[in-house]
Amino acid sequence: MKTFDTLNFSMVIHNNCLIEFKIKKGISFTAGDIWLSRDLSVGYMPGKKFYVLTEAEDEFKPTQDARRAGASKEYGEHVAANAFFSKNLTLKILGNLFIKVSRPVVPTRFFDEREKALEWLQKHMTSK
Numbered sequence: 001m002k003t004f005d006t007l008n009f010s011m012v013i014h015n016n017c018l019i020e021f022k023i024k025k026g027i028s029f030t031a032g033d034i035w036l037s038r039d040l041s042v043g044y045m046p047g048k049k050f051y052v053l054t055e056a057e058d059e060f061k062p063t064q065d066a067r068r069a070g071a072s073k074e075y076g077e078h079v080a081a082n083a084f085f086s087k088n089l090t091l092k093i094l095g096n097l098f099i100k101v102s103r104p105v106v107p108t109r110f111f112d113e114r115e116k117a118l119e120w121l122q123k124h125m126t127s128k
Helices: 031-044 064-071 089-102 114-126
Strands: 002-005 009-013 018-023 050-056 079-085 108-111
Touching: 002 031, 009 031, 018 031, 031 064, 050 114, 064 089, 079 089, 079 114, 089 108, 108 114
Parallel strands: 018 050, 050 079, 079 108
Antiparallel strands: 002 009, 009 018
């Protein structure tokens, strides 16, 4: 297991390729953050595909470039599935809009409950 903490996010990479990715409160989340998280993950466990649980400490501003990067084929080369989790209504709306408008290339779903998000990721992990 490895933990990374940056200015805009923190993440824990587990040995089973699960990543707990937490976006920090009130930040502008950019494509640079997406690519940094990818580089840190791949640098720690080269050649693996990851199962990402994405949540936020509170509201934040995702840039258009971040949304494009997170939905891209290039990002999808390193991610097998992405589950978003939040009880915050604004984040729920943003997450579901991202899924519908940006159409990520990997299975992506939004959840109100953390445990359900983890169960969904676990199903993807066991079906690989």
